[in-house]
Amino acid sequence: MTQSGILDTEQAPDLERARPADDVTRVAVSTVIFSLRPCADGAAVVLPLVRRTRDPFQGLWALPGGWLDAAEGLDAAASRTLEETTALSPSYLEQLYAFGDVDRSPTRVVSIVYWALLRPDEIADAAERENVEWFDAASLPRLAFDHNDIVDYALWRLRNKVGYSRIAHGLLADEFTLAELREVYESILGRRLDPANFRRQAEHSGTLIPTDRFRTGSHRPARLYRYNQDVELADRGPLTGSSTK
Amino acid sequence: MTQSGILDTEQAPDLERARPADDVTRVAVSTVIFSLRPCADGAAVVLPLVRRTRDPFQGLWALPGGWLDAAEGLDAAASRTLEETTALSPSYLEQLYAFGDVDRSPTRVVSIVYWALLRPDEIADAAERENVEWFDAASLPRLAFDHNDIVDYALWRLRNKVGYSRIAHGLLADEFTLAELREVYESILGRRLDPANFRRQAEHSGTLIPTDRFRTGSHRPARLYRYNQDVELADRGPLTGSSTK
Numbered sequence: 001m002t003q004s005g006i007l008d009t010e011q012a013p014d015l016e017r018a019r020p021a022d023d024v025t026r027v028a029v030s031t032v033i034f035s036l037r038p039c040a041d042g043a044a045v046v047l048p049l050v051r052r053t054r055d056p057f058q059g060l061w062a063l064p065g066g067w068l069d070a071a072e073g074l075d076a077a078a079s080r081t082l083e084e085t086t087a088l089s090p091s092y093l094e095q096l097y098a099f100g101d102v103d104r105s106p107t108r109v110v111s112i113v114y115w116a117l118l119r120p121d122e123i124a125d126a127a128e129r130e131n132v133e134w135f136d137a138a139s140l141p142r143l144a145f146d147h148n149d150i151v152d153y154a155l156w157r158l159r160n161k162v163g164y165s166r167i168a169h170g171l172l173a174d175e176f177t178l179a180e181l182r183e184v185y186e187s188i189l190g191r192r193l194d195p196a197n198f199r200r201q202a203e204h205s206g207t208l209i210p211t212d213r214f215r216t217g218s219h220r221p222a223r224l225y226r227y228n229q230d231v232e233l234a235d236r237g238p239l240t241g242s243s244t245k
Numbered sequence: 246m247t248q249s250g251i252l253d254t255e256q257a258p259d260l261e262r263a264r265p266a267d268d269v270t271r272v273a274v275s276t277v278i279f280s281l282r283p284c285a286d287g288a289a290v291v292l293p294l295v296r297r298t299r300d301p302f303q304g305l306w307a308l309p310g311g312w313l314d315a316a317e318g319l320d321a322a323a324s325r326t327l328e329e330t331t332a333l334s335p336s337y338l339e340q341l342y343a344f345g346d347v348d349r350s351p352t353r354v355v356s357i358v359y360w361a362l363l364r365p366d367e368i369a370d371a372a373e374r375e376n377v378e379w380f381d382a383a384s385l386p387r388l389a390f391d392h393n394d395i396v397d398y399a400l401w402r403l404r405n406k407v408g409y410s411r412i413a414h415g416l417l418a419d420e421f422t423l424a425e426l427r428e429v430y431e432s433i434l435g436r437r438l439d440p441a442n443f444r445r446q447a448e449h450s451g452t453l454i455p456t457d458r459f460r461t462g463s464h465r466p467a468r469l470y471r472y473n474q475d476v477e478l479a480d481r482g483p484l485t486g487s488s489t490k
Binding site: 024027073110 | 269270271272313315316318319340342343344345346347353356357
């Protein structure tokens with residue numbers, strides 16, 4: 001609690017060198033990947049976790065991630081550590097929040113958490129990795145570190161965001177029926193939606209474009225829709241283009 | 246680009262000790278404070294900056310901030326460094342984004358950026374500090390580090406958020422006229438809004454509660470409104486309560 005303030009900010013490498021090692025704050029990157037898995041009830045929100053093979057929290061499940069390399073940007077670190085641990089390379093990857101409570105780890109670690117959405121077919125294409133399993137977000141075991149809190153926060157953001165953005169598209173194929181779209185919303189929100197109300201709202205949202213194609217099968221044919229591509233899926237505003245730095 | 250992944254995450258203090266000092270990534274905290282200042286055109290979005298008194302970027306203006314102390318959480322560090330540099334203690338302080346491009350500073354620094362809104366009367370109450378000045382967000386000079394990019398991002402988030410939340414309340418007194426609320430929106434969005442359309446949308450939003458009081462003056466009396474307090478100003482979801490950690 002010194003009076004250093006901005007005057008010292010982003011300088012003082014000499015001071016850093018003199019610090020004891022237990023005073024060092026390190027930066028890690030973790031990613032919450034959400035997808036949907038069909039279940040008796042419709043679909044469940046699922047996420048991949050990695051089993052820890054050493055202490056702290058040996059044997060517990062944790063979010064995929066790793067240390068930030070001094071020579072790479074945050075977005076690059078998120079992509080790299082995710083690919084290394086799970087072999088997943090989602091196209092939609094967005095910074096979620098930085099978690100930095102003092103007691104969240106035995107040593108001082110600030111974790112920059114990213115999140116991503118994967119369509120079911122993107123999961124099927126990924127190579128299997130040892131110590132990686134998919135879990136139902138609604139019934140997680142006790143995770144390592146504060147990772148239960150992180151998943152809770154990501155689920156909350158997902159539920160909020162689905163209300164004002166076309167984020168559900170990240171969980172769907174390019175073309176989908178309104179029933180399939182409603183199922184995504186129901187899985188995220190954890191409750192049933194009235195089919196007629198949902199259809200009316202979806203058709204008036206301006207974000208859906210009807211196609212000339214229909215899904216046929218055991219039910220009556222259902223029209224396929226696609227999202228209006230003029231609306232960015234992950235609108236990062238002025239950050240666009242800085243992701244590879 | 247090692248194959249470390251999650252296995253090493255949040256451990257390895259011995260490795261850290263052996264690293265050369267120029268491989269160390271340090272964590273800083275900065276805050277973007279937005280307020281409104283009356284001007285000929287209505288009101289301008291303004292923010293406080295701190296003049297740097299040493300290199301790098303000596304003499305340039307920068308966002309208020311400082312180093313993260315190993316013994317404090319991120320929210321606490323944001324409040325402390327803001328108070329130390331500007332004497333400001335906003336009630337609304339929210340994490341915005343972590344900036345970590347490799348080349349954003351001569352040494353490797355990840356900055357966790359917070360943002361806050363201040364009502365004009367909260368600025369007037371604050372003690373003046375040397376090397377602190379308020380700038381019009383629309384005409385900033387070249388700032389230190391990547392702080393111009395950070396302000397651009399914060400402005401973009403402000404413009405987006407004003408569309409789906411009651412964030413404008415953070416810039417207003419407890420009671421306000423619809424013309425005053427419209428002026429806040431116009432300042433943030435940078436364009437004129439049709440008064441009749443704005444009134445209709447505001448009255449149907451469900452977030453405003455009309456009072457029995459009126460603003461009187463040179464114009465005809467205008468009804469005062471207040472925000473519905475059932476809606477959280479800064480809805481942090483499951484993060485609520487962790488801010489003091």
